[in-house]
Amino acid sequence: MTHEKPDYDCCPSLRTIAMPADANANGDIFGGWVLSQMDLAGSIIATQTAKTRVATVGIEAMSFHKPIFIGDEVSCYCKVDRIGRTSITVHVESWARSRLGATAQKVTEGKFTYVAIDENRHPVPVIR
Ligand SMILES: CC(C)(COP(=O)(O)OP(=O)(O)OC[C@H]1O[C@@H](n2cnc3c(N)ncnc32)[C@H](O)[C@@H]1OP(=O)(O)O)[C@@H](O)C(=O)NCCC(=O)NCCS
Incomplete structure (x- = not known):
């Protein structure tokens, strides 16, 4: 697993702030919220x-490497991995910054x- 920031990072598909309403019962950000941001970002591409x-x-x-905290800026970077007959597979990474x-x-x-x-x-x- 690499942790080098993608070189397509100049332009995330989506950037947002994790808000208190996006937290889980532990007070960290709910995985389902992150997943939905990634899905939105991938759908744009x-x-x-x-x-x-x-x-x-x-x-x-799908891997959750590290927790996201309330107030973090979350950026989703996308790259088309594969184009099939009717399908498109997009690799999505999210990066968080306090x-x-x-x-x-x-x-x-x-x-x-x-x-x-x-x-x-x-x-x-x-x-194509
Ligand atoms: C998307 C949908 C129209 C596809 O219809 P379908 O009859 O399953 O279509 P097909 O079986 O012909 O598959 C279409 C493509 O998806 C791919 N695919 C199907 N299931 C897949 C899966 N679980 N993972 C990855 N690819 C998949 C197929 O390989 C095919 O790719 P290709 O044409 O590039 O070779 C239908 O499955 C659907 O409406 N699903 C619900 C979508 C939805 O509500 N999503 C959540 C909100 S957006």
């Missing part, structure tokens, strides 16, 4: 790639697969 609407069909290799911190650290990563769909929600080929 998948939609741009497919040039049509997409639906999330699978999540693989509010006044100078550096970010990788906190989660996973592979999100999206399917290009038409207005009737049927899969359509991804035009």
Whole structure:
């Protein structure tokens, strides 16, 4: 597992602040909230790639490396891993930086697969 910041980091797909409402019972940030941010970030890249609407069909290799705390700035970096006939797999990493911190650290990563769909929600080929 590498912990080098991605070189596509100049431009995260999504950046947000973890808020008190996103915390779990321990007072740290709830994993489901982070997962949904990653899914949103990946869907932005998948939609741009497919040039049509997409639906999330699978999540693989999801790892939570470190906790995220209330007030942290969370940035999701995305890279297209694979384009299939109708599917697009996006590798998503999230990095967290404390509010006044100078550096970010990788906190989660996973592979999100999206399917290009038409207005009737049927899969359509991804035009390359
Ligand atoms: C997305 C959906 C339309 C796909 O329909 P489907 O009949 O399952 O489609 P297919 O079996 O033809 O699979 C489509 C592609 O997804 C891939 N796929 C299917 N299940 C997968 C999984 N669990 N993980 C990764 N890829 C998967 C297939 O390999 C195929 O890829 P390819 O065309 O590039 O070879 C349908 O599964 C669906 O509506 N799922 C619910 C989506 C949803 O509500 N998501 C949450 C909110 S966005």
